[in-house]
Amino acid sequence: xxxxxxxxxxxxxxxxxxxCVTINIYFPxxxxxxAADRIIDEVWQLKNGAAPKAEEPGTAPGDKK
Amino acid sequence: MRTAIFFTAAxxxxxxxxxxxxxxxxxxxxxxxxxxxxxxxMQQRHSQLASLYNSGxxxxxxxxxxxxxxxxxxxxxxxxxxxxxxxxxxxxxxxLYREIARANGHPEWENDIRATFAQRWISRAQRGWYYQNAxxxxxxx
Numbered sequence: 001x002x003x004x005x006x007x008x009x010x011x012x013x014x015x016x017x018x019x020c021v022t023i024n025i026y027f028p029x030x031x032x033x034x035a036a037d038r039i040i041d042e043v044w045q046l047k048n049g050a051a052p053k054a055e056e057p058g059t060a061p062g063d064k065k
Numbered sequence: 066m067r068t069a070i071f072f073t074a075a076x077x078x079x080x081x082x083x084x085x086x087x088x089x090x091x092x093x094x095x096x097x098x099x100x101x102x103x104x105x106x107m108q109q110r111h112s113q114l115a116s117l118y119n120s121g122x123x124x125x126x127x128x129x130x131x132x133x134x135x136x137x138x139x140x141x142x143x144x145x146x147x148x149x150x151x152x153x154x155x156x157x158x159x160x161l162y163r164e165i166a167r168a169n170g171h172p173e174w175e176n177d178i179r180a181t182f183a184q185r186w187i188s189r190a191q192r193g194w195y196y197q198n199a200x201x202x203x204x205x206x
Contacts, residue, residue, distance in 0.1 A: 027171075027174055028091075029177075031092050032177065032178055032181040033181055033184075034092060035165065036185040037185055037189070038095065039095060039100075039104060039182075040182075042104050042108060043111055045111070046189070
């Protein structure tokens with residue numbers, strides 16, 4: 001009986017521990033992808049959805065190279 | 066006594082399962098001054114990098130950086146400048162990944178965020194640009 005109780009307590013402890021680890025390492029992959037896309041839009045100036053290539057040659061006036 | 070212990074164990078197991086799926090709904094925080102500054106800096110650098118992506122001189126690595134892929138595509142006189150450009154870009158990228166992890170209260174997410182970005186840079190890259198595949202070989206999109 002004492003042995004069984006001990007085992008149960010150990011099991012509870014182990015499960016709780018696993019639970020904590022699960023919460024800590026949980027990474028919101030979908031949200032991260034969305035965030036990455038928003039930043040890439042900004043950095044590569046793809047925001048207005050339209051073909052980014054068509055925009056590139058000589059858009060901004062005074063943009064001399 | 067035995068029932069009580071098993072009940073506790075069952076409760077602990079349940080409690081450990083519940084919160085995980087509930088967490089991931091929200092968006093990640095990316096609106097901080099530090100992240101905005103990095104974004105601007107990378108955006109300004111992009112006009113120079115874009116022509117290097119186009120020529121195949123520079124490509125996207127599988128770890129979320131950029132790297133010199135074909136030095137011969139860069140005139141000797143410009144090579145040093147291109148290397149400096151790559152170094153600053155990678156510095157900004159590292160800072161960006163770190164800042165996003167920090168802004169969300171999970172500095173330990175940095176590598177996951179880097180991995181996510183590595184995938185997204187590559188899948189959003191234009192046709193003709195080069196990237197590293199899973200085994201590290203350069204592939205043209």
